[in-house]
Amino acid sequence: MTSTDLAKKHIPIALADGHDSSAFLYAATPKIYPRTVQGIFAYWRWLGVFITQLVFYGLPWLEWGQRQAVLFDLGARRFYVFGLVLYPQDFIYLTGLLVVSALSLFLFTAVAGRLWCGYACPQTVYSEIFMYIEQKIEGDRTSRMRLDAGGFSLEKLVKKTYKHIVWLGFSVWTGFTFVGYFTPIQELGMAFLQTHMGSWEVFWVFFYGFATYGNAGFMREQVCKYMCPYARFQSAMFDHDTLTVTYDEKRGEPRGHRSHSAALAETGLGACIDCNLCVQVCPTGIDIRNGLQYECIGCAACADVCDGVMDKMGYPRGLVRYSTQNAMKNGWSASTMLKSVFRPRVLVYTAILWSLIFALGISLYLRTPLKVDVVKDRGMPRYSQTGEIENVYRLQLMNATEHRLQLNIEVKGAPGIAMETADAIFVEAAQSRWVPVRVQLPHDALKPGSHPIWFEITNQEGSMHVTEASVFVVPR
Amino acid sequence: MSDFTGSFWSSYVAIASLVGIFACLVLLWVTARKKSVGNADNTTGHVWDEDLREMNNPLPLWWVGLFVITVVFGLAYLFLYPGLGSFAGSQDWSSTAEYDAEIKEANTALAPLYAKFDAMPVEQVALNPQAQAIGERLFMNNCAQCHGSDARGSKGYPNLTDGDWLYGGSPAKIKESIAMGRVGNMPPMAQAVGTPEEVKLLAQYVLSLSGSPHDSLKAAFGRPKFGTCAACHGMDGKGNQALGAPNLADQVWLHGWGEAAIVAMVNLGKQNIMPAQKDRLSESQIHVLTGYVLSMSNGQKAAQP
Numbered sequence: 001m002t003s004t005d006l007a008k009k010h011i012p013i014a015l016a017d018g019h020d021s022s023a024f025l026y027a028a029t030p031k032i033y034p035r036t037v038q039g040i041f042a043y044w045r046w047l048g049v050f051i052t053q054l055v056f057y058g059l060p061w062l063e064w065g066q067r068q069a070v071l072f073d074l075g076a077r078r079f080y081v082f083g084l085v086l087y088p089q090d091f092i093y094l095t096g097l098l099v100v101s102a103l104s105l106f107l108f109t110a111v112a113g114r115l116w117c118g119y120a121c122p123q124t125v126y127s128e129i130f131m132y133i134e135q136k137i138e139g140d141r142t143s144r145m146r147l148d149a150g151g152f153s154l155e156k157l158v159k160k161t162y163k164h165i166v167w168l169g170f171s172v173w174t175g176f177t178f179v180g181y182f183t184p185i186q187e188l189g190m191a192f193l194q195t196h197m198g199s200w201e202v203f204w205v206f207f208y209g210f211a212t213y214g215n216a217g218f219m220r221e222q223v224c225k226y227m228c229p230y231a232r233f234q235s236a237m238f239d240h241d242t243l244t245v246t247y248d249e250k251r252g253e254p255r256g257h258r259s260h261s262a263a264l265a266e267t268g269l270g271a272c273i274d275c276n277l278c279v280q281v282c283p284t285g286i287d288i289r290n291g292l293q294y295e296c297i298g299c300a301a302c303a304d305v306c307d308g309v310m311d312k313m314g315y316p317r318g319l320v321r322y323s324t325q326n327a328m329k330n331g332w333s334a335s336t337m338l339k340s341v342f343r344p345r346v347l348v349y350t351a352i353l354w355s356l357i358f359a360l361g362i363s364l365y366l367r368t369p370l371k372v373d374v375v376k377d378r379g380m381p382r383y384s385q386t387g388e389i390e391n392v393y394r395l396q397l398m399n400a401t402e403h404r405l406q407l408n409i410e411v412k413g414a415p416g417i418a419m420e421t422a423d424a425i426f427v428e429a430a431q432s433r434w435v436p437v438r439v440q441l442p443h444d445a446l447k448p449g450s451h452p453i454w455f456e457i458t459n460q461e462g463s464m465h466v467t468e469a470s471v472f473v474v475p476r
Numbered sequence: 477m478s479d480f481t482g483s484f485w486s487s488y489v490a491i492a493s494l495v496g497i498f499a500c501l502v503l504l505w506v507t508a509r510k511k512s513v514g515n516a517d518n519t520t521g522h523v524w525d526e527d528l529r530e531m532n533n534p535l536p537l538w539w540v541g542l543f544v545i546t547v548v549f550g551l552a553y554l555f556l557y558p559g560l561g562s563f564a565g566s567q568d569w570s571s572t573a574e575y576d577a578e579i580k581e582a583n584t585a586l587a588p589l590y591a592k593f594d595a596m597p598v599e600q601v602a603l604n605p606q607a608q609a610i611g612e613r614l615f616m617n618n619c620a621q622c623h624g625s626d627a628r629g630s631k632g633y634p635n636l637t638d639g640d641w642l643y644g645g646s647p648a649k650i651k652e653s654i655a656m657g658r659v660g661n662m663p664p665m666a667q668a669v670g671t672p673e674e675v676k677l678l679a680q681y682v683l684s685l686s687g688s689p690h691d692s693l694k695a696a697f698g699r700p701k702f703g704t705c706a707a708c709h710g711m712d713g714k715g716n717q718a719l720g721a722p723n724l725a726d727q728v729w730l731h732g733w734g735e736a737a738i739v740a741m742v743n744l745g746k747q748n749i750m751p752a753q754k755d756r757l758s759e760s761q762i763h764v765l766t767g768y769v770l771s772m773s774n775g776q777k778a779a780q781p
Binding site for chain 1: 507508510511532534535536537538539540612616620621622624625626627628629630631633727
């Protein structure tokens with residue numbers, strides 16, 4: 001098949017799950033009952049679920065010294081990340097982190113498509129967990145479809161109630177964990193048990209919990225198809241060498257049922273036995289045999305299930321597999337295909353990504369945990385009793401360590417410049433304070449106008465050194 | 477409270493808002509009844525740029541539900557809150573009222589903290605490190621704009637650290653200055669003094685009061701002219717705190733030193749205002765602030781916390 005054929009190929013929009021497409025502009029979306037799947041990609045997805053959720057649910061319970069290891073204290077505007085105490089002024093690091101994340105996305109997407117969507121996105125991860133609970137309680141696809149199609153019964157009531165209770169419990173725990181990143185989780189837990197949480201905490205626990213319940217329990221693929229902006233622009237990062245979940249049409253067609261014992265060559269059919277399992281396992285309800293579609297989140301459940309079918313039929317695996325458009329077109333072997341991973345786009349993304357990670361790491365490593373802001377008083381400069389020109393400044397000293405700092409301030413930048421302030425300036429752990437500083441200059445030292453000066457702030461041990469610029473105004 | 481000066485724009489905005497909302501509903505209703513051209517291949521029949529065809533990709537019904545919810549929300553909002561022209565909304569909500577409520581709430585929350593200091597005399601507040609920390613913040617936010625971050629003032633704005641007081645440095649007087657404000661008024665005195673030359677002679681005499689460099693001969697001639705000044709500043713020029721008349725016999729020159737500055741003051745007079753804080757700050761805050769100001773002037777600055 002040439003690429004022109006691919007472009008003109010018509011993919012029916014109708015869900016493959018046996019629903020007729022309404023000609024109305026609005027249509028109820030049929031519920032999808034994905035069949036449970038096992039296989040190598042399902043294993044990777046579950047690994048993704050465990051790793052991300054272990055981090056999410058576990059992190060707030062870790063302790064660091066006397067405090068929670070990761071805590072974003074919005075009220076006090078201090079952000080604790082293990083040994084780091086970050087101030088709002090450190091948001092540049094968050095920006096850096098987001099840039100790194102964005103570039104990782106570009107890189108992963110260029111190499112292997114929607115890896116994020118298929119293996120690590122919270123929408124996928126929570127849907128996976130919720131579907132697992134659903135499957136444990138209501139049974140697999142066919143049992144669930146039968147249960148929903150059937151009328152009211154005691155069994156249905158019990159199973160549905162049971163499922164929703166487990167879902168809701170899990171959701172509230174998720175909301176609670178989320179709030180635990182902003183309010184110390186152990187205190188929050190005590191408050192939760194004694195039912196006297198703050199009203200905002202209650203709101204966020206239940207809001208986040210409700211979002212989890214609704215998105216993972218009900219919205220599922222609708223989120224990816226209609227809400228996620230990210231799903232839509234990811235396809236812009238695909239090229240003809242991007243690995244995507246692909247049905248090998250050359251090998252599969254013509255599809256058709258056949259006797260289990262018939263040799264493939266004798267049937268005159270392709271390898272696809274048209275068992276429809278790839279459609280049944282699909283969490284977005286598409287038929288991968290129609291080619292790459294925007295609904296495909298790249299979870300490779302179809303690849304897993306098809307491999308199982310191929311094994312049973314005694315055919316080679318990989319009728320549905322990760323492949324690229326170029327590999328399909330040119331009939332490349334896996335190794336030829338993988339060689340094209342090292343193409344300029346991927347190499348450039350990798351280079352930029354690593355230099356950014358490196359720069360971010362270096363900058364964090366070299367960061368002085370002391371910040372200083374100099375704010376000059378807006379009043380007119382004045383003359384002291386002894387005739388010097390005086391300018392007054394306020395220095396905001398921000399201690400980003402977790403111990404008390406004793407600081408020493410010096411002013412430099414003009415001959416004879418001197419300053420007066422308290423002898424020893426202490427700033428408590430993770431606190432900031434304003435210190436007024438009076439700077440004097442002999443009246444004839446500089447011409448009228450504004451002159452650059454700078455403050456040098458050092459701690460008692462001499463391990464921290466911050467220079468902050470300002471100006472000294474000499475009146476006319 | 478509305479910013480509309482007439483009723484026209486208010487009605488215009490209200491009608492435009494309502495028509496807009498109902499137009500949204502009508503649009504939804506019309507499109508919901510419309511069927512896309514029922515092509516067998518599930519396209520709408522629109523073709524652009526030779527071969528681009530628009531597929532019929534129906535929006536899910538829950539989206540329609542969300543759309544209706546936003547419409548209902550919009551109408552409910554416009555009913556409850558201001559937004560429909562000058563209609564204030566059934567809740568009578570306003571941002572100023574909310575601000576006042578938040579201030580009240582914050583003050584209630586802080587009341588127990590201040591209650592401790594309310595019970596202390598100002599002299600003791602001046603020694604309490606916690607009160608000092610609060611006082612420092614109050615000072616930085618409310619006083620430092622004029623008096624400077626180090627409270628040493630500048631030209632026209634009194635230095636609060638030097639023990640020289642225009643209206644008295646007792647705790648009661650400081651508190652009065654903060655709460656009620658002060659209006660210092662030096663009337664133009666040129667006519668009462670005499671010719672410009674005589675004003676200069678007077679200025680030399682004023683300089684002599686504080687022992688500043690001056691021409692003693694001119695000062696001697698200027699001395700009789702001081703009678704008009706003595707009404708407020710006293711015969712010895714030491715001022716009068718009851719009137720806020722500054723002491724002219726010390727080294728504090730709030731409005732500038734030297735003959736020219738004194739001549740200008742005599743000729744033009746000066747009205748200098750310290751705004752009253754009693755409506756901006758609570759009584760307890762003023763109490764703590766008084767302690768802070770007192771601590772700076774009498775050298776009993778509280779020890780570092």
